[in-house]
Amino acid sequence: MFLFAAAAAPLLPDWVVSLVTIAFANGLVVLGLVVLWRAGLVSFGQALYYCIGAYAVALTARWTGFTDAFALVVIGGVAAGLVAVLIGFLLARYREIFFAMLSLALSMILYGVLVKTESLGSTDGFSVATPTFFGYAPHREALGLALYWLTLGVDAIGAVLIGVYFRSVAGALAAPIRDNEIRVEFLGVSVTSIIHTKVVVAGILGGLGGALAALAIGHVDPNMAYWTTSGGFVFVTILAGAGSVAAAFVGSLVFEGVRSFAFDVMPQLWQMTLGSVLLLTILFLPDGLGSVVARLKRRGEAKS
Amino acid sequence: MSHRKTLTRWVLAGLAVTAAAVPAQAQQPPAAAPIKLGIVSFLTGPAASPFGIPGRNGAEIVIEALNTGKAPAPFNTVGFGGTKIEAKYVDETGSAANVVTEFRNLVQRDQVDAVVGYISSGSCLAVTPVAEELKVLTVFYDCGTPRIFEEKPRNYVFRVSPHATMDNVAAARYLLAKKKGVTSYSGINQNYAWGQDSWRDFVGAMKVLAPNVTSDKVLFPKLFAGEYGAEVSTLLTSKSQALHTSFFDGDLEGFVYQEQARGLDKRMTIIMTTGEAAIWRLRDKLADGTIIGGRGANGPLARDTEINRWFQKIYTDRYNLPPTYPAYQMAQSLFGLKLAYEKAAKAGAKPTADEIATAFKGIEFDGPAGHVKMAIGDGHQGITETAYGTYRFNKQKKEPEIVDIVRFPAECVNPPAGIDADKWIAEGMKGAKCN
């Protein structure tokens, strides 16, 4: 899928390229939410890691003048990952709505801190230096494509690794934890540490997503940590469904597409459009777009 | 544009994404097309009613007048240099990501010739690098942050409306001129960039102009907090004679209702740097004697010129409310762009973005809000005179009026070319020519 998208790039109009870039960057954050959701956990504060990843990139570039895209993305992921490790100790004890609420509170605290930080432009945020790629410094369309391919690359790697993770004990212990924590404990596994790892995995993905988004947008601001941002990601997670890894990216793409379409066609009613889409998905596609993909796959296999 | 056209384009886009089979040229407009402008402002959310809608209305009415060639000289040629203008209105609401995406869509999908808009300084800062990268002419109309042209020189980004620094410098000058006995002042500003910057500039200016006047309470309630009980009683316990606020619309009105109920305005004079946008709604709820600013000489603060009367009339006739400053700023921006365009367009040929940009630099003209000089930011940032006045609700005519207006020349309240606003204030506002 990613190879295909990568190959398609030169044929796409620029605006589609940039739209897809941002959609796929956010797709990583959604993938993180999928990891949690499989274990029955929903974070209404995932924007926390998104924002940390973005600011890590922006600040590194701003303070050190270091602009290599690949390294910056890694830095973003690591920064968010470290925060997730710390927060995880706290968060791993919580379930259901309480998990959601606490993560929300934490992200809102970061929001508050950033708004207070006038040296970083408060709510205005500040711009991110144009990235370079191993010394190669593209511009305009070239830059767009470079970022697009970078995003696809990171997504592909992320998707593969998460695929492996889902097949590992830590990854597979999602439905079981949702179903019956006690049994998991008596099989000799610490549920807390499994959830902790999930929080960290989701955090890293969130950070990577934020980092890529920061580079693609060229600007960061505290809104990236606001609860509505998190809400958007959860929205896409539901839209995509926890079924497959690919769904996260497809869902994110559909979401960006619908949003942008609504902005274009009915600038004053785009929220209603989004809301209706979400509602209809929940009512008629309870397992999200992923289920459709899966069904098609199955049909394909049945044929062959 | 027609829905069918939009839809087909989206279908194409869809195909492009999935089948990767649509060449970018598919979106090229046919030759001799009208000049396309993207107009961006808040159409939803809390900032829509105070800024977004007046801004859009201003654009609507001015573009109509231009297309019919009904605007007064020197703006009386049809559209831009004889070519009609087609405007596309887009919502500014959403994250920086949305704003940037929508900007790209305007430029790359809708192929607009220029973009006029943006209210939030955040949006302006986010859009600027993209506009520069895509080499598309962009005129910001309302956002206030001076950082845009201070961070680095820009080529394609312009702002006819003056930046926010002069609002607060002038506020300080007016306060000191009119309220001789002031020994201490307090401030209540929204806890986000706009509020923080406004307060910083005001305090800076006060330090320079009246070093012995001290600031007392410094309050930064959450943006759109709505409830100001605690803030009001904090201020009630203060001995200050003046209160500075850059609150706007919803928060401003809410605060006024709540402080009125507890008589704060009887204890201290309130200075509202954006008050002008609210007077038509607050009417007799706003205390007489309140000091009112309007982000420049806009609305009742504007000079009584022919073009101003004309603008007031067409706007009021259409929307049966007088135009507020966002409408003025939009008009000013469009007129500036028009002149630049026509200066660049030689022999009817459609000028390129670079040609317009070169023509735009340092341009001067008289709009509804008075004389504009693109004097600073390397000719990209406009400066105008500004004015402050004192509010009074005229009981006979049953309408608001602003009395004993003081006008401050552009050079008196704006930093000279090449100096950052913050630095200029911090270093004692050297080179300010007032008289």
Next chain:
Amino acid sequence: MSDILAVRDLEKTFGSLVAARDITVSVPAEQAVGVIGANGAGKTTFINMITGHLTPTKGSIWFEDKEITGKPSREITRLGISRSFQVAQIFPSLTVFENMCIAAAIARRSGSVWGNIATPVHSPDAITEADATIELFQIGRYSETPANALPQGVRKLLDIGMAVVGWPRLLLLDEPTSGISIEEKFDLMNVVMSALKTRKITVLFVEHDMEIVARFADRVLAFYDGTVIADGTPTETLDNPKVQELISGVRLKTAAGSAGHA
């Protein structure tokens, strides 16, 4: 060889309530021990203390000559003690095979966080182990059935199977036949006990049905009021007058009660 499990004057109190007191028992390897007693006699408390679900107030527990008193249940599981539950504890949304396979994979990994991530669920030996255990418990034909659609008996077998798939040395069964119809009980116990024999697993099982106890246990512990009142071969214990009077006499009533309780 020495005893696989040794318990010294164990006591558990909840506030004023004494759930278990001076229990001293030791179990040699590969013995099948039946545990009988009325509800609230302390049987489940006893098992919960050995498996680390409850921490004893007093006394000590030794497994293969290592003290395990008060260790968290997952550590105890890793040492080689596992258990099944009165109400089958399985993963309803997974198939029987998935249930078994994940249990097998868990048993095969190293305990560390990294171990969890590095170990694949469907490693070849995990799969073989899972299949083997499924066969061992004769639930092969349900292999692909989601656990929430299983008949009660199979749920029980799966529950026990998941406890056995990790090759524990000691297994504790809490009322393996609770909620099972009289006629199925014997078949179920046959399957379970033969499975355990083949894997040489020492077993303690709580049971209300004296016939089953008599049939499957090498030795029987009788609990009353939180302590052991009789300990010996099935015949010895069941013929013990005190047991007759206090437990088997009221058997039917408790059995009924236990059904409701389960």
Next chain:
Amino acid sequence: MKRHCGGGAANRGLTPAVPPSNSSGFAVLTASAILTDGLVYAAYLFIVAIGLTLIFGVMKILNVAHGSFYAFGAYGAATAVGIYTNGDWPAAAGFLFMILMGMAVGLVLGIILERGILRLVYGKDEVIIVLVTYAVFLILEDVIVLIWGPQSYAAYQPMVSAGNTEIGELVLSNYDIVLVAIAALLAGLAYWALKFTRYGRLLTTVIFDRETAAAFGVNVTLVYTATFIIGAMLGALGGAVMAPKIAVTLGIGVEVIVLAFAVVAIGGMGSIEGALVGALIVGICRAAAVHLVPQIELFVIYGVMALVLVVRPYGLFVRAQPRKI
């Protein structure tokens, strides 16, 4: 409760601009101001939170659309005041008319949502239902634009006509006093209803254990419908009584949601007394912050929320039931 305020109190030292001369008198004044402001803000929080916590307690639904109820209530009230001030009727009636209008809007909205949408998703995962209400919230945001347009509305008349009272140096708005009274009334009413009315006892049984309630023949569906509608009306009431203090404009719902969530999370989801105590804690802490350390005002609410959740994961008034094997 006090310990959560530690941050504020500890910083008393750095109080800005205390005139050294009458500092003791000033301290007293500040303290009393903090108390009154805290009460007023708590009243506001409680009024907006009670509906949310009620719905959660009974239906286990974290209702994001509660913000919309608030907004619709406010718009309804503003419209009412508009109509009212055009006609010339007795003053006191205006306030009543406003409140009734607000609650009427809530009633209609509640019925439509519960019967039209929520009914379809009962039994789905808690979180999914949260998302449903989020979708509803998004839709309603634009419905507001369709009904009332993007411009903002004013409804200050009731508050201004209420005037103010001076207690020493403190000046209180009588309308705020009314707010506190309303909050107290609501609290009392809720207590009485839950304790002494049939419906209330039904609720408590449903809250305590849905299955048993159903088993004992309680018509859970009916209870749900009733609860949701009442919750909606309470949310709308919140908007209605706040309308005179604020400019009724787009997006007022968004702020309220998070505030109400915080309060409810602190007090314990589904607990009425929790909402009350949560509102008081947040109210007092915020007032203290504004008076003593304005810099931290922005974090206070989330700070307190995080703090409480860390110490008491399920909030102050809700205990987690340990799982049985």
